[in-house]
Amino acid sequence: MAKKTFALNSEPHIATVGGTDLEFLPEVMGDEFMDAFAELREAQQAAKGLDMNDLSTLDPAALRGAARGMRAFLARLMLPESATAFTRLNVVRGDQVLGSFQDWDQAQEAADAAEGGGARVVWAMPLPDRVLVELLEWVVELYGGGADERPPTSSSASAPRSPKGGRRGMGVSPSRASTPAPGR
Structure with missing residues (x-):
């Protein structure tokens, strides 16, 4: 089991x-x-x-x-x-906080209604x-x-793939067998 x-x-x-x-x-x-x-x-x-x-x-x-x-x-x-x-949103005029809100629309309404104008809404944590x-x-x-959060045995932590067995071939690849460039 x-x-x-x-x-x-x-x-x-x-x-x-x-x-x-x-x-x-x-x-x-x-x-x-x-x-x-x-x-x-x-x-x-x-x-x-x-x-x-x-x-x-x-x-x-x-x-x-x-x-x-x-x-x-x-x-x-x-x-x-x-x-x-x-x-938290603050309604401010200059450096003075006129009020704090959690809802953007309510904060904007308060800024628009602030006496003397010039109030704006800013994030308390900008x-x-x-x-x-x-x-x-x-x-x-x-x-x-x-x-x-992956465990240490996940694929991102695995060792690289082992090389293929046998010797590497010494033949020329088809891409290298093309027509040589002038001056070579």
Whole structure:
């Protein structure tokens, strides 16, 4: 009778970004991951068709939507405290924080309604897009069973293939038997 034991992660995965630890769920069930991934795809569809070489067609709202989609995807896979910090939006005027929100539309409404004008919405935890993309790739690999989670006996850790037996032939390959180039 065969018996196999499967371990489940019980400690959160941690990504340290700019000195802040973001804690991710120890395990994510397939449906939960796929639902979050489907939302990410929807956000990407909104930004589809943008030509970065022709900035006249660039729609900043679509790009912001794609970035918000990445944040929403990542936040769904975080522990609640990290998700809240990661998705917090501040309405600011200059250096003054007028309010904090978790929903972009609510934050934008507050910025538009702020007395004196000049208010805008910013992420409480601003990140360059490259960091968002790196986090996204790490999380997909992490929960999708990527290279970091493979056992040491997997094919990526295997020794190179042994050479074929026998002696190497000394014949000229057909590609080397072509017409010589001038000057040779």
